[in-house]
Amino acid sequence: MNRDLMRTLAEARPSELNPDAPVDAATRAGELSRAMAATSAEHTAPSRRRSRLGWGLGAAAVTAAAAVAVAATVSGGGTSDRPEGDHPPVALDAKTVLLSAAHGASGQPDTTGDYWHQVAVERGYFQVGKGASGYVVASSTRTEGWTPNVKGGRFWSREQHLGARPATPADAAAWRRQGSPSTFMTVLPVRVAKGPLKEMPVKAAPGKTRTTRSAPVGGQKVFWLGRNVTVKEVLALPTDPSRLKASLLRWYDGHDTEAPDVPMARDTWLFQVTAGLITDMPVRPAVRAAAFRMLAGLHGVRSLGAVKDPEGRPGVAVATVEHTPIGDQERRLVIDQKRGAALSSQIILLKPKNGIRATWRPGSPITTTTYLASDWTTPTPH
Amino acid sequence: MADDERRFTAIYDACRQHVWAYAVSRGGRQVADEVVSETFAVAWRRLADVPEPPLPWLLGVARNVLRDHRRAEARRESFAAELRDRGAEPQGDIAEDVAERLAVLRALGTLPEDERELLILVAWHGLAPRDAARVVGCSAAALRVRLHRARRRLLRAVERAEAAPRPVRPQVGIVSEEMS
Numbered sequence: 194m195n196r197d198l199m200r201t202l203a204e205a206r207p208s209e210l211n212p213d214a215p216v217d218a219a220t221r222a223g224e225l226s227r228a229m230a231a232t233s234a235e236h237t238a239p240s241r242r243r244s245r246l247g248w249g250l251g252a253a254a255v256t257a258a259a260a261v262a263v264a265a266t267v268s269g270g271g272t273s274d275r276p277e278g279d280h281p282p283v284a285l286d287a288k289t290v291l292l293s294a295a296h297g298a299s300g301q302p303d304t305t306g307d308y309w310h311q312v313a314v315e316r317g318y319f320q321v322g323k324g325a326s327g328y329v330v331a332s333s334t335r336t337e338g339w340t341p342n343v344k345g346g347r348f349w350s351r352e353q354h355l356g357a358r359p360a361t362p363a364d365a366a367a368w369r370r371q372g373s374p375s376t377f378m379t380v381l382p383v384r385v386a387k388g389p390l391k392e393m394p395v396k397a398a399p400g401k402t403r404t405t406r407s408a409p410v411g412g413q414k415v416f417w418l419g420r421n422v423t424v425k426e427v428l429a430l431p432t433d434p435s436r437l438k439a440s441l442l443r444w445y446d447g448h449d450t451e452a453p454d455v456p457m458a459r460d461t462w463l464f465q466v467t468a469g470l471i472t473d474m475p476v477r478p479a480v481r482a483a484a485f486r487m488l489a490g491l492h493g494v495r496s497l498g499a500v501k502d503p504e505g506r507p508g509v510a511v512a513t514v515e516h517t518p519i520g521d522q523e524r525r526l527v528i529d530q531k532r533g534a535a536l537s538s539q540i541i542l543l544k545p546k547n548g549i550r551a552t553w554r555p556g557s558p559i560t561t562t563t564y565l566a567s568d569w570t571t572p573t574p575h
Numbered sequence: 576m577a578d579d580e581r582r583f584t585a586i587y588d589a590c591r592q593h594v595w596a597y598a599v600s601r602g603g604r605q606v607a608d609e610v611v612s613e614t615f616a617v618a619w620r621r622l623a624d625v626p627e628p629p630l631p632w633l634l635g636v637a638r639n640v641l642r643d644h645r646r647a648e649a650r651r652e653s654f655a656a657e658l659r660d661r662g663a664e665p666q667g668d669i670a671e672d673v674a675e676r677l678a679v680l681r682a683l684g685t686l687p688e689d690e691r692e693l694l695i696l697v698a699w700h701g702l703a704p705r706d707a708a709r710v711v712g713c714s715a716a717a718l719r720v721r722l723h724r725a726r727r728r729l730l731r732a733v734e735r736a737e738a739a740p741r742p743v744r745p746q747v748g749i750v751s752e753e754m755s
Contacts, residue, residue: 198679198726198729198733199694199698201675201676201679202683202694202698202699202729203698205676205679205683209599210600210699211592212592214592216591216592221587221588224611224612224615225583225584225615227612228583228612228618228619229580229619315705332627340714340716348717350714352626357627376582378585392585392589393589393627393629393630394582394586394627395627396627400626400627401624403626405712407713407714422720
C-alpha cells in the first residue's frame with residue numbers, strides 16, 4: 194500500500210530529526226542524571242523496589258523456567274515453536290485444504306454480540322549479539338481485545354509480556370555460553386536510518402497484565418479490508434466468493450497498472466487482505482467460507498501440509514511468498530479445516546538477504562500470531 | 576551501576592533521539608528538550624512498568640507530556656507550517672527525487688495533525704502499526720484504518736500540489752515485516 198509514497202516520506206525526514214544521530218555527550222549526561230535524580234528525591238520506592246525484584250530476582254528461577262521451556266521445544270519438535278522449511282510430505286494441495294476449510298466454516302453458528310473478542314499470542318524473534326556469540330530469542334505477548342459493535346462501546350485491550358527465551362536448542366547453548374542472562378539485549382531492526390543498530394532489552398521473565406480502554410477513533414470504521422470498514426460493513430460482506438473478491442478488489446490500488454507481474458501482485462495482495470479477514474474480523478460464517486473458497490482460486494498459494502501451530506495444535510498451512518528488501522518471506526496461514534478457522538498466521542524468512550537477520554537460517558520465523566479465541570460476547574468487558 | 580540504572584541508560588540511548596524528534600514534530604524545537612526530560616523522568620520513576628519494546632511506551636508518555644504542555648499546544652501548528660514553507664528552499668536544477676521528497680514534506684504539512692502524527696510514527700520512527708497503536712492509544716485494527724486513510728490523504732495532497740515533476744504513485748505489493 195503506497196509503499197513508494199511511504200518510502201519517499203521516510204527518506205524525506207529532515208536530517209536533524211534522524212533518531213540515529215548521536216546525542217551530545219553533555220546533554221546525555223545531564224538528562225540521564227536529571228531523570229534518575231528526580232526519582233530519589235520523590236522517593237517513589239515501591240516501583241523501584243518492584244523493578245529490582247522484577248529482574249534482579251533469582252537468575253536461577255528464570256534460568257530454570259527457560260530450561261524447562263527449551264526442553265519442551267526439544268521434545269515437541271521444531272515445527273511447533275520455530276517452524277522450519279522442511280515440511281512433512283504434502284498430502285493435500287492448497288485448493289483441497291481451502292475448500293475443506295470453507296466447508297468447515299459454513300457449518301459454524303451465525304451469531305453476533307456487543308463485542309468482538311479475540312485472544313492471541315504474538316511471538317517475535319529477535320537477534321541478540323552477533324557472530325559466534327550471537328543467538329536468537331523468541332519473545333511472546335498475550336493480547337486480548339474487544340471491538341465494540343454497540344453504540345457508545347469502547348475498545349478494550351489487554352496485554353501481557355509472557356517472557357522470552359532462546360529460540361532453539363542451539364540458541365539456548367549460545368545463551369548459556371553468555372552466562373544465561375535474564376535480560377536479552379536484542380538488536381533492533383531500525384528500518385529508516387543508517388548508523389549503528391539499536392539494542393532493546395527483553396526480559397526473560399513474564400511481565401504484568403495491562404488493560405487499556407479507548408473510544409473508537411476515526412468513527413466506527415475499525416477494520417481494514419483494503420479500505421476502511423465498520424463492523425456492520427464487515428458483517429454485510431458478500432457470501433459469494435466472486436462477489437467477495439470483486440468487493441475487495443475495488444480497493445486494490447495496483448489493479449489498473451500495466452506491469453507484467455500484476456496478477457501475481459494482485460493475488461499476493463488478496464491473500465494478505467483475505468487472511469486478515471479470516472484471522473481478525475467478525476465475518477459471518479458464510480463470508481468466511483467464501484473467503485476460503487476465494488483463496489482456493491488464487492495463484493501462488495501453496496499448501497505446506499499438516500503442521501502444528503505455535504501452541505502445538507494440529508492444523509494445515511497454506512502460504513504465499515513475498516519478496517522484500519530483507520529477503521524472501523513466506524506468509525503462512527495455519528488453518529483448522531474442521532472449524533474453518535485460523536489457528537495462526539506467521540511470517541517466515543525463506544531467503545535471508547539483508548539486515549540483522551541476514552545470518553538467520555532459511556526457514557526461521559520472524560513473527561507468529563496464534564489465535565486462541567475469536568468470539569462474540571455481550572457483557573461489557575472489565 | 577545498578578541493574579535498573581543500566582537498563583534505564585540503555586533505554587535512553589536507544590530511544591532518546593526518537594523521543595526528541597517526535598517532540599519536535601508535535602510541539603516544535605522550543606519545547607522538545609523539556610518534553611524529553613519529563614518523559615525520561617517518568618520512565619525512570621516507572622521503570623518497572625516500561626514494557627518491551629520501550630519506544631512505543633515512551634512515545635506514548637511523551638504524547639501525554641505534550642498534551643499537558645501549554646506551550647506545546649500553542650506550537651502544535653508550527654512544525655506543520657515549517658514543513659509547508661519548505662518550498663522556499665532554492666530550487667534550481669534540483670534532482671528529481673529531492674523535489675519529490677520536498678513535495679511529500681510539504682504535503683505532510685497540510686494534513687490534519689493526527690494523520691501527520693501517524694505517518695511520522697511509521698515512516699520516521701519505523702514503528703509497526705501495532706506499536707504506533709500503543710503510542711496513540713487505539714487498537715491495532717483502528718490504527719491500520721487510520722494509517723491507510725492518512726496515506727491516501729497524503730497521496731492526494733502530493734498529487735494536488737503536483738510540485739514534483741513525476742507524481743508519486745501508490746504501489747501495492749509486498750508487505751514486509753513491519754506491516755505484520
